[in-house]
Amino acid sequence: MAIGVKVMKRPGSQVSYLRATLKGMALTFSHLWRPKVTMQYPEEKSSKDWTLSPRWRGTHRMLTDEQGRAKCVACGLCPQICPANCIKLVPGEDEHGNRYPLIYEIDEFRCVFCGYCQEVCPEEAIHVGVHYENAEYSRDRFVYDLERLCAQTHPVSTLWDPSDPKGE
């Protein structure tokens, strides 16, 4: 007799071993034929049950103008607001007096993906992206420079607007 086994006083009408077993087996058997919920990831990236949210904040993307130059005017707001201090910006100026970033680097390892840089950007240049496949072979590949940020093609996220909570 096991020591300290809690004894449940169950009325006989509630007790069922064989019937419950058979019922359980019928249930598992019926599940054999049901549609499967598995999403076969590398081939399927979304299913009817699951898609990545448009508000997902992933790795950054720098938008470019018609000439393919970064829209950034090196105003310095994004490194200023960045809570993780992961944006490195060195501003430069061309002969027409237009400011542009000499160096613009984001350390994606330090980034906390808060999206403040996108929110604060007056030129709508830097964006967080709807993107999550970021694997690399070395750590230094995670510091994205300007060229790489401009070369990204994934869609950018729409940030949450408190006055329009459902994104309509």
Add this chain to the structure above:
Amino acid sequence: MTFFLVASVIKIIVVFTVIMVGVALLTLAERRICAWMQDRLGPNRVGPQGLLQPAADGLKNLLKEETLPAQADKVLFLLAPAMSFVPALLTFAVIPFATPLPTPWGDVDMVVANLPVGFLYILAFGSLGVYGIVLAGWASNNKYSLLGGLRASAQLISYEIAMGMSTVAVLLLAGNVTLSEVVARQAQSIWFVFPLSLAYFIFIVAAFAETNRLPFDLPEAEGELIAGYHTEYSAMKFSMFYIAEYSNMVTASALMTTLFFGGWDIPFTQWDNAPPWTVLKTIATLAAFCVKVGCFLFLYIWVRWTLPRFRYDQLMALGWKVMLPLALGYVTVIATALWILHAVLGWSYDTRFGLVLFVLNVLLAIPLFFGLDRGHLVAGSVAEERA
């Protein structure tokens, strides 16, 4: 003599290969069926429908590091996987899996060793399997492994008795311990599952316990014992325990097929039962045998992914307080019934004989299953409150 040797060697190699491949596919089947029951897909990446997954697993296991615990008993630790692996395979040797195959040099029995004492051989080697587990648990020098090993020994010995008792009824009915004779007797008339339904019920429960499959997988009990007796094993040695478990399943399924479901017999026909033997008959009966074994293997997997594990005291209560008295009582009843039918009424074994016994079984089964179902015989919590 030369012919016998050559045929035996070929049969050994073929049967061994088929069982190994079958076991490999069984691990895949287990994972895929479990996945389907849980609305998942299961491993389907390596090869078509994941068919090469076992090969990938095997390769991985070969390349992994072999660990040896510093305090382990080295000899026994190395011996234990083999000790559980070998009996699992040996048992299959006496199981007839098809009708004899005609060759230019004579008929070849489709059984590795057609032992006259086949059945006793199975009981003997079936009990040896526990040594591998107990030694593994003891040699690991790990308290969880030791607990797993102890549980295994207690469980296997308890259910061994019920299993042996339940098969006594088969032997009484067959009048022989040679498995090919047992099969022949069933092929002539009616499968033993009908006249001996309750023996079959006891046997299948005991077989689940013997193979350490859920709901009787207490020796492993990953939740409480961290995989029990094979906690300390890695790589191919761990694999050996797995292969042993699945080979045991194959053997137990083959045994259930042979003892209760007519072995290689194709139901509702007689052409497969008698000479002259042809290759076609061999292939057809082999297919029938494989289908039956496959059904039992599916049952094993099905039950595993349905039922929760027994608590230890429930396991022991079921084994000693239900299965053993039931098996003993059943042998008595069947022996009496056989005596009445044979000696008093003078019937010989045929379909009518079987059906009379089947009715007897149904009459016995109704109160038994009612009692089992209501928890009168094995309660969820058996302890009485002591004042």
